[in-house]
Amino acid sequence: MDVFHCIRTRRSIRKYKDKPVVWDNVVEILQAGKYAPFAGNIFNVKFIVVKNEAKRKAIAEACVQQYWMQDAPIHIVVVGEPEKAERYYGTRGVRLYTIQGAAAAIENMLLTAHSLGLGSCWVGAFDEEEIRRLCSLPEHVNVQGIITIGYADEAPSPPPKYRIEHAMFFEKWWGRVEGPKTAMGMWSPYVKHVVTQTHKRIKKHSKKLVEKVKEKFRKE
Ligand SMILES: Cc1cc2nc3c(=O)[nH]c(=O)nc-3n(C[C@H](O)[C@H](O)[C@H](O)COP(=O)(O)O)c2cc1C
Numbered sequence: 001m002d003v004f005h006c007i008r009t010r011r012s013i014r015k016y017k018d019k020p021v022v023w024d025n026v027v028e029i030l031q032a033g034k035y036a037p038f039a040g041n042i043f044n045v046k047f048i049v050v051k052n053e054a055k056r057k058a059i060a061e062a063c064v065q066q067y068w069m070q071d072a073p074i075h076i077v078v079v080g081e082p083e084k085a086e087r088y089y090g091t092r093g094v095r096l097y098t099i100q101g102a103a104a105a106i107e108n109m110l111l112t113a114h115s116l117g118l119g120s121c122w123v124g125a126f127d128e129e130e131i132r133r134l135c136s137l138p139e140h141v142n143v144q145g146i147i148t149i150g151y152a153d154e155a156p157s158p159p160p161k162y163r164i165e166h167a168m169f170f171e172k173w174w175g176r177v178e179g180p181k182t183a184m185g186m187w188s189p190y191v192k193h194v195v196t197q198t199h200k201r202i203k204k205h206s207k208k209l210v211e212k213v214k215e216k217f218r219k220e
Pocket of ligand 1: 014121124
């Protein structure tokens, strides 16, 4: 599946079929998480795969009673190890890089699940202490997110998204205007073509106009 198509068509799935996921697929999803970019290539996350039904129910309960989660045959609890990043980057490693690395890994895993024909959802609402207890996590790690994986039993419509023009500025905050050639080029080759042609015509006609004015003055 083409990457952009995969990104565009991925949806959060909250209804799952009662069908197990092939283990190879789970491993491929975890590999995708591993291949995410990490600051300084310090890989400081661990993935806890939860298949046990009772534990999945308990996790769903701990995720502010999102009971739909328990029907997903696989949960992946993404655990951060902030100490590793702190050693190299101090507070920035803890407050920024660990979270960003985990988020990059999660997105990679969601996209890979989708490319394998599986549904998934990123779950961020949870009682951390309860997840910590359920997964026997040591003190020095923290819960970054939980992913549900399984075969989708729904096909949600795409949620509304901003038009890209509303999400982009040029050169500075609220920078709306740029020279037409570069700005238009970013949006569409056709618009760029029209702008270039118009620019050429204006140049050609203004040249003719200047010649006419000059000729008129010469005659007078
Ligand atoms: C940090 C984060 C936390 C999220 N937490 C939850 C959650 O607890 N429960 C849930 O159902 N969806 C959760 N989502 C999924 C979003 O609701 C979903 O991505 C959004 O509505 C857009 O829909 P889409 O994923 O289909 O594009 C979370 C997404 C992110 C990025």
